[in-house]
Amino acid sequence: xxxxxxxxxxxxxxxxxxxxxxxxxxxxxxxxxxxxxxxxxxxxxxxxxxxxxxxxxxxxxxxxxxxxxxxxxxxxxxxxxxxxxxxxxxxxxxxxxxxxxxxxxxxxxxxxxxxxxxxxxxxxxxxxxxxxxxxxxxxxxxxxxxxxxxxxxxxxxxxxxxxxxxxxxxxxxxxxxxxxxxxxxxxxxxxxxxxxxxxxxxxxxxxxxxxxxxxxxxxxxxxxxxxxxxxxxxxxxxxxxxxxxxxxxxxxxxxxxxxxxxxxxxxxxxxxxxxxxxxxxxxxxxxxxxxxxxxxxxxxxxxxxxxxxxxxxxxx
Amino acid sequence: xxxxxxxxxxxxxxxxxxxxxxxxxxxxxxxxxxxxxxxxxxxxxxxxxxxxxxxxxxxxxxxxxxxxxxxxxxxxxxxxxxxxxxxxxxxxxxxxxxxxxxxxxxxxxxxxxxxxxxxxxxxxxxxxxxxxxxxxxxxxxxxxxxxxxxxxxx
Numbered sequence: 369x370x371x372x373x374x375x376x377x378x379x380x381x382x383x384x385x386x387x388x389x390x391x392x393x394x395x396x397x398x399x400x401x402x403x404x405x406x407x408x409x410x411x412x413x414x415x416x417x418x419x420x421x422x423x424x425x426x427x428x429x430x431x432x433x434x435x436x437x438x439x440x441x442x443x444x445x446x447x448x449x450x451x452x453x454x455x456x457x458x459x460x461x462x463x464x465x466x467x468x469x470x471x472x473x474x475x476x477x478x479x480x481x482x483x484x485x486x487x488x489x490x491x492x493x494x495x496x497x498x499x500x501x502x503x504x505x506x507x508x509x510x511x512x513x514x515x516x517x518x519x520x521x522x523x524x525x526x527x528x529x530x531x532x533x534x535x536x537x538x539x540x541x542x543x544x545x546x547x548x549x550x551x552x553x554x555x556x557x558x559x560x561x562x563x564x565x566x567x568x569x570x571x572x573x574x575x576x577x578x579x580x581x582x583x584x585x586x587x588x589x590x591x592x593x594x595x596x597x598x599x600x601x602x603x604x605x606x607x608x609x610x611x612x613x614x615x616x617x618x619x620x621x622x623x624x625x626x627x628x629x630x631x632x633x634x635x636x637x638x639x640x641x642x643x644x645x646x647x648x649x650x651x652x653x654x655x656x657x658x659x660x661x662x663x664x665x666x667x668x669x670x671x672x673x674x675x676x677x678x679x680x681x682x683x684x
Numbered sequence: 685x686x687x688x689x690x691x692x693x694x695x696x697x698x699x700x701x702x703x704x705x706x707x708x709x710x711x712x713x714x715x716x717x718x719x720x721x722x723x724x725x726x727x728x729x730x731x732x733x734x735x736x737x738x739x740x741x742x743x744x745x746x747x748x749x750x751x752x753x754x755x756x757x758x759x760x761x762x763x764x765x766x767x768x769x770x771x772x773x774x775x776x777x778x779x780x781x782x783x784x785x786x787x788x789x790x791x792x793x794x795x796x797x798x799x800x801x802x803x804x805x806x807x808x809x810x811x812x813x814x815x816x817x818x819x820x821x822x823x824x825x826x827x828x829x830x831x832x833x834x835x836x837x838x
Contacts, residue, residue: 410781412780417804436704
């Protein structure tokens with residue numbers, strides 16, 4: 369049985385420039401009702417040893433390679449380098465993958481140097497098949513602001529080219545102070561039971577991610593397929609989950625208004641739009657296409673924005 | 685316990701050094717069980733507002749594309765800062781980095797404990813490299829002071 373778990377995939381501690389101790393980060397994650405985190409300090413793994421002591425919260429150990437030309441998240445590999453040794457990004461990424469790692473592009477359209485040093489992704493990746501995920505929603509403001517809009521367009525364009533890449537929301541969590549949209553996270557679909565770093569890693573690798581500003585939003589087909597899976601062409605019914613339990617406990621001062629659900633496919637086209645009150649959607653899925661389900665509506669004063677979306681399901 | 689100085693150096697960085705690495709090698713003799721790194725750099729902040737505006741505008745045009753004019757409040761990006769972080773390599777490989785904004789830092793490296801950012805490990809003899817990662821260099825010159833000391837075992 370599979371179950372979706374709320375996780376934060378981009379976290380920093382005192383081991384780089386975060387305000388948290390590792391213990392403090394874990395405690396903050398628990399109070400946000402997260403089930404797992406990725407520990408991704410800038411250019412170091414010195415926090416991993418403390419993270420190993422944690423027995424309740426799942427921790428997937430990683431690093432954020434904070435280079436001069438982009439920030440790259442690398443999860444679940446013991447292979448660690450000095451980023452200044454990177455001479456060819458495709459070779460480096462391939463090497464991490466061959467050593468068991470997962471690769472994510474952090475905040476690809478953040479402003480770069482000197483405002484946010486190296487924050488803008490300037491590497492020219494040609495082998496996108498080695499990239500597992502892209503931070504489509506970044507930081508504490510994960511609506512469709514300009515950088516996130518561009519990241520969504522990049523993600524869609526790569527899906528159009530046939531790459532199977534998962535989306536994530538990365539809070540880029542450094543400290544509690546200044547946090548907004550407290551319930552925003554990435555849900556990961558994992559084997560039910562105690563969540564572990566390994567299970568988180570499998571979910572990201574298999575593209576089983578759903579991104580949200582708050583509500584838990586995903587889908588499953590009538591025959592049990594979900595995000596990241598491959599389905600057959602033809603008519604299919606998808607059952608929609610829109611659950612606000614965690615959101616209401618965490619984002620207590622925020623007002624959400626769910627308006628519509630859009631099924632989005634190749635070329636970022638909304639191929640079907642239904643009211644957010646609907647519980648299922650019937651659609652004739654076309655051969656070779658990808659589909660992502662999006663939830664649109666208002667969050668506080670921000671109107672008609674993207675509130676949540678799933679990773680893609682692929683049609684054979 | 686006594687300490688010996690393994691390296692003491694002053695490095696001057698300029699805007700053209702931005703996005704480069706400056707390697708500072710030092711030799712660790714036999715019988716050292718801890719390293720202590722004292723590091724500072726100055727200035728940290730670009731005080732010149734006019735120059736800050738120019739650099740921010742360049743940054744926005746380069747990275748925000750057609751939307752660069754959406755960013756109207758340049759003050760929110762000020763003051764612009766130099767960011768020169770320390771990384772360390774032992775003869776065995778990469779030991780980590782102190783990727784943070786502090787312009788005055790003190791680190792200890794050893795088998796039982798290392799300061800946050802650096803993995804703990806035995807201090808092996810041989811050539812070690814301190815690396816200055818020059819992430820941002822916005823002032824005309826930035827002076828980095830580095831001292832590495834070793835604790836002699838026994």
